[in-house]
Amino acid sequence: MTAVPVATKPVGVGWDPRRYFGGFWRHPFARAVLKAVLTVWVTTTLTFFLIRLMPGNPVELKIDELIQTANGALTYDDAKAIASGLFAIDLNAPLHEQYLSFIGSLLRLDLGRSFLSSGTTVTSIILAVLPWTLFSVGTGLLLSFVAGIFLGLLAAYRRNSLLDRIASTGGSLVSSIPNYNLALLIILFAGVQWHLINFTSMRGAYTSGLEPGFTPAFIADIFYHAALPITIYFLTPLGHWILSMRSATLSALEEDYVTAARARGLSDGRIRTAYVGRNAVLPLVTQLAISVGFIVGGAAVIEQLFAYQGVGKRLLDSVTQRDYPVIQGVVLLTTISVVVANLAADLLYSKLDPRIGRAGGAAG
Amino acid sequence: APTTGGPTGGGGGGAKGGEFHGGWPYVLAPQGHWNFFATNAILGGGIYTDLFIPSLAVYRWVDAKWDFWLAQSAQQNGDTYEVKLRSGIKWDDGTPFTSKDVATTYWVGRLASYGIWNFIDKITTPDDQTVQFHYSKPTSLGERLILRNGIKPDKIFGALGKKAQDFYTGGGTNSSDAGKALVAEMNAFRPDKPYSVGPYKVDPASVTAAQLTMVRNTGGLFADKVNYDKVVVYQGETAEITPLVLNGDVDYATHGFPLATDKAFQDKGYKIVRGPIFTGPALYFHWENAPEFQDKRLRQAVAMAFNRDEAGKIFYGSSARAPQYMVGFADSLVKNWTTDQSKFNSYAFDAAKADQLMKDAGYAKGSDGIYAKGGKALAYELYFPSDFQDWAAAATYTADALTKFGIKVTARGAIRSTQLPDTNAGKFTIAMNPWGTGNPHPQPSLVRPFREFSKDAPGGGMKYPLTQTYSGGSINFDTVLDDAITGFDTAKQKDPIQKIAQAFNELLPCIPIYERLNNNPINDKARTAGWPGLDDKIYQQGGGDNFAIVMIMDGTLHKI
Amino acid sequence: MSTAILARPTLGQRVAGPMVATFEFLRLLATRPIGLAGFVGIVFFIFLAFVAPLFVPLRNDPSLVDIYQAPSAAHPLGTDFQGRDVLNQIVYGGRDILTVAILAALVSTFIAISIGSVAATVGGRLDTAILAITDVTLTLPKLILLIAVAAILRPTSFVFLAVILGLLQWSSLLRQVRSQVLSLKERDYVEAARSLDLGLFHIVFREILPTMRSYIVIHFILAMTEAMYAQVFIIFLGLVPVSGSNWGIMLYFAQGQGALFYKDSIWYILSPILAVSLVQLSLVSFAGALEDIFNPRLRGA
Amino acid sequence: MCLVGESGCGKTTTGRLLAGLIRPTSGRLLYEGKDVWQTKGADLARFRRAVQLVHQDPYASLNPTRTVFQTLSAPLYRHKKARGGRQALAAVSELLERVDLTPPDNFVSKYPHQLSGGQRQRVSIARALTVDPKVIVADEAVSMVDVSIRISLLNLLLALGREFGVTIVLITHDLAVARYFARHGRIGVMYLGRVVELAETESLVSDPAHPYSAALIAAIPEADPEITRGKKRVELRSAEIPSLLDLPPGCTFHPRCPLSEAGLCDVKIPELLAIPGHREVACHVAVRERTAEPAAATA
Amino acid sequence: MPVLSVRGLSIDYLTRRGAVHAVRDVSFELEKSETLAIIGESGSGKTTLAVGLIRLSPRGTRVATGEILYTKDGMTSDIRKLDDDDLREYRWAECAMVFQAALNSFNPVITIWEQFLDTARAHGIKDKHRVRERSAELLDLVHLDARRVLPAFPHELSGGMKQRVLIALALMLEPQMLILDEPTTALDILTQRSIIDLLRQLRQRLGFSMIFISHDLSIAAELADRMITMYAGRVVERARVEDMFYRPRHPYSLGLLRAVPRVSGALGSVASIPGSPPDLIRLPKGCSYAPRCPYAIDACREAEPPLLKVDTPEHEAACIRWQHVAEVIGSKAPLPVAEKLA
């Protein structure tokens, strides 16, 4: 929906990184990788220091929680003793030392252990939840991308028809409702008021007692359980895809090469796919990657509302519990998955658009 | 205190079979695990652990006596507390249950800072059925500390227990480096599967984010007494459990349900149990940041200036009530633990009296608020934990009501993980923090205002000076709190408790707003039957000695 | 040559110009029913949030006998868990939300425009550095970061909150502004202004930015929707200290108090949902129409 | 003076260089004997004002958000040529009349999109005139306006040059336009960023010395069927234009040049040298053939 | 029998402001192997007409009246009445077109080879080998190296190369007719020259008919057999190329000729046409050129003049004052040819 950005002149402006990175830098993919690494580093560092800026520390919270749950079985001192025993890290060491040791272990792919469950590595915690988020977000997003592309193309071809109006108006309508509101509305109406769906049976990622595996029953089951989050991830960006695709198609339709293709007597189907569709989709590919970041973030509240065991819910829980290593780990790993999605999109983009791969520059 | 009594109650009246569905917010693997000494164990800290790692006994609150579970009997012999264990009980892997399991539980428990170790110095096991706890500091709190810990298997924790025993008998302490290492080892220990000595055991394959299932453990405690074949526990906090209860999926839930939900449950025809919890929110004034409240008259005025009863009812309806005796512990404990209740002021809602008190204290009431002599208007912020929905409701209510009274109070909420460190650090003028706790002894409740949120808090909390003067003269709360738990003779403890109670009532170090009752819905139409009438004393169980668990264990509850 | 003509270009630009432009704008808007509806919606909500509270008395006294009432004449949207009028809260609950959204949009737009145009005009290493930073922030998973940041920094005042939100969302606009300015500064008329020695101020504020006006307005509106989304998001999750009453807090409480599941409380929970969604909807459709109006290429037949 | 050459050969760049809008990579730009890029602040600004550019694209050279009056009055105010609206309006009207936009009242409050291409170009010229320039560089100023009105624009420029003593440098790729415009002046021919020949118009047209000029003149179609069909062609050795990023060594034209001599043209870069007949040319062969003592000339 | 015969064609663009009468009542014939040049100012409707001939007008275009008759092997059909399949067959196989923006005529994301293949397949040629051979042959014809060009993406070719590839592509199906809309405008002179020469050679070898659109008179002078001058959507003069250049009978043609300076020969007097073309939505009454015409009389503003036969049967001009124009040329205004003859 953003106006078409005017291409920048990539040539000859100021500092020329080529001088420093030689041929490596010139390769757009290498640049994207470098950028990705930089992004991950920045996010990690940012959260690391922000977390240490927090007043208080998790020990106090643990004490509070212990006292609350022990129902008087613990004196304050006992609780304090227990809590202090839980936390291996020394929060009083100088920041830069903490940071260096953190980065050090990070390089060894060690994200540390959960504060609140010191026998559990953060990596294992995240690995247990991340796949579910990626699965639901990925499915929803891809479905909505495909549907949006299709509807957008159709709307553009039938410009000003009823279908166009319904698709573009309806699309922007659904898209402008915040996803958490949409989820609440689904629970409220489809679940509670009209009893259309039995959403209580859809909680969790799969049915309790079912053996995980690549069996049709299990796969059907995980789709059933992910249906509500997927619906949200499907609906929220749908309008954006429809509108973007519609306007991209409209401008592609005005391109000379489309008229030229018509003049060459090409069939409508071929023109629609290889000439209009493909060129119109190109700019959306990058947006697809960016939206991964957005949706993974938005997943927090959706997973919370639908009781889906994803990384977003884990993050929220860790925030409430001040489980720093887990917060840190979740932010890091989601950043990585988002960045990887971006990289993949860059790669895909350069595959789809021959102008990028060889000319360089426009990537990113 | 009474230390006798065998298992009471129904004892398997109903038919066997069927399922019991409960709800609890457990933590999922891999963060959740099966080391019940460490935090975040699956179902850890919850009522359902009693079904697979039961404690030695459970307390009957109204009768003030112990119902024995894994213990056969228990006895105080001088400074030694001796527990005889039941025989013939087996762990789920077939190992017999013995005194070793109990000893290991407490030795490893010492690494986990089990409170009993503040009072005992060793545990001995003269034979397989006997465990002896040797007091170094006799206290009446000890019995509960011994009897209400879930017993874990020696087979799994024995090695750790041995290490701990050697370490402590060798003079080691938790604060030493070696102690810390041992504690860390204990915390990091991860048994690969659940275990059980109770009537049920968790089926590890059934654990999902949505629910888990417990199946019968044939050799376990009360295996023949319990009726249900399965106990299903749905995972979730209030928001997630509510629809399940409404949907009829859950037979019994312990969550604190808001009024709307409470009403919806009633509409569905569920029974609502309103048992005691012995706790609730209170207003804490920072001694230095809100110096006006150093004058007890102002605190008394505030206590009367708004309808504390209503503040609770907003969220809980009839599941909350303002305490009658404002003494810092639950009303139900007052009769047993104090000698004279006549002088306890209830501070019932009375704006006129409050006005008068303010006037006496030298404040003038203008049209838009109350002013000190210097002309300064009284304005504060009430800092509450926004993720405690019930408190949030009470906080906004209180702020509005006090503002209306003339003390301008703005409610500001932050999630507990933010609010608590802030209040501990003294960053507030008025804060909302808990009062009371679920212990049949009042002392742990009284610890909260004086130690937890003041003296012991990092940053000093509300900075309340512990030496104060009241009608009975000068009092040092810290020492009197110690006096209140010394020795086994609870009758002797009544004096210090009466003293603190009276001082609390006059000085109001914090203002308890309401005492919460739980509002547990019981669905007796779907699967479960056997629930006694709502006026039964069993529902008065407190402090984690959950009545539903007690009734499952003793076979009172059964399928329809 | 009459003085009337004299007045035309100078005064005309200041008075008649905007009036004519406004008229023309409304005329174009009128041909787009959805955009018009969005515009009306925005005007309505701004009125509701900033003007209506001056006339409608605040009624926030809890009243236990009145809780969870269905809509009635006395309470057109029913009552909440404290028996307070929901409509009244909707009226009073928009100001903070909209203020934060506007402020955050201002912050992000300001950052994007100032830094973006500086980067483009100055160029060189500064530009490379700014671009690199922007690229990196563009890929950050912002909501995830927002959850962490909000929990950690605890924005206590709404200005602080707005700044945080603004700081998280400038990057894509900055990139667009930068490339716009880069291309605009190569435009012949900017070059002409340079060679006429009209000064940097003139070039940036008279030649470049005015041509980007529509663009900036649209992005400002979109930034508002983004900020509003994120703001309600973290309030709803309880990550921001709550104080007073706004739609986000209403939603937070409504959900927490179980209004979702009680038959008579639909309107209570629905009201903030609808308020937030309608504002978003209005903003988005208005921005869409603006884009249509300002971009003649899309204007079409 | 006219500069001609193929598209992309650097004409615009030269124009912008002349107007002091870009800094040369090497070499000097002299104005009144001083190196422009050595001067600072006010002097540089003065130079910039003295050389004004009229751009190629009438649709991009005026700010679409500003009226004709605003466009023209801004430099007047800025350089204190007018104080107050009344003065500015008078000055603007005069400028408009000067570029034949009459009556000026019809134009002052118009926005660019309300003007035709030719009218815009006139406004551009008027804008250049606001600062009393000494030189106007008209970069393809007529290429994008309709054939039917090109000549009147050229005439306007010529008249301005005559009346106000402004030197006008016209940049164009159309040799016919160049010839018309510079019939009493000189034409410079550019190829790949270099001036390869500089000569008086008529002699260049009738007798080009550089092989590239010759090829160009021979290649141009004429608006006359008989002439154009009967023209002699210069056969080039290649139709490909080398990339500016990867220029051929020696004379940049040698890969295409029919006169190219191996060992000379592909090695040595020819300098622009004066040869008899008031012209300068950058070609080893042409210089050799047209100069009596080639050795002396190259020395 | 002409290959193409256009009769009374009118094309409007429907816009919010009203109908733009971009092409009005245009008639002409194109003979076999002949080159017809259409010239006129920007906006005079040339592209509209050309695109209309293969029915590719954009949305919002209305072909108001007229017929486009196309003859092949003695069969005549009206293009306007063709069904979709026939139309697709007609496009490119019978009538290929090189667009004004030829440089953007290739899909940027697929290779040149694929675009050749697409074209062939669209017309039923399935055999890849044959297509490859044919493309190599054609590229050779336009002096390009097929091995280099075919696997390339459009952006890897220079403007002149693209233009030549497009011409090769246009010849792929051996159409009878080639429409070129300003094929050389964006090219530099030497490239332009090579394209012109190429077209001339190809036409001689392959014998197709060609409609050549330009506002550049000199290219028309190079290539055309006959010429049409368009003004404000109408054909105002139609003549053999020599007649048009040396004996124009419409004041607009005359004006155009006079507006173009020359490189060789004497400079002569050169002059612009004052004024600008009319608004095609609200056309003035009478001759649309009258407001700019130096010879206009009151009668010109009364009614739109029809095309009148002048001098020779093959020469028509839409001017009631054509005799006056003839006089003017004869007496006062020396045209190039007059100079040359003198």
Ligand SMILES: Nc1ncnc2c1ncn2[C@@H]1O[C@H](COP(=O)(O)OP(=O)(O)OP(=O)(O)O)[C@@H](O)[C@H]1O
């Ligand atoms: N900003 C720039 N950065 C990099 N290269 C540039 C830039 N501007 C121009 N060039 C290159 O410099 C060369 C000369 O360009 P210039 O615009 O001066 O040519 P020109 O002769 O004016 O062409 P035309 O006739 O098309 O206007 C071209 O190859 C062009 O691509």
Ligand SMILES: Nc1ncnc2c1ncn2[C@@H]1O[C@H](COP(=O)(O)OP(=O)(O)OP(=O)(O)O)[C@@H](O)[C@H]1O
């Ligand atoms: N899609 C369109 N909608 C409305 N009007 C149009 C459209 N396309 C062209 N026109 C108008 O129709 C008239 C004829 O345009 P056309 O493109 O045919 O002219 P042309 O002779 O090819 O001009 P040029 O020499 O600039 O290519 C012009 O006035 C133009 O503004």
Ligand SMILES: [Mg+2]
């Ligand atoms: Mg140029």
Ligand SMILES: [Mg+2]
């Ligand atoms: Mg055209």
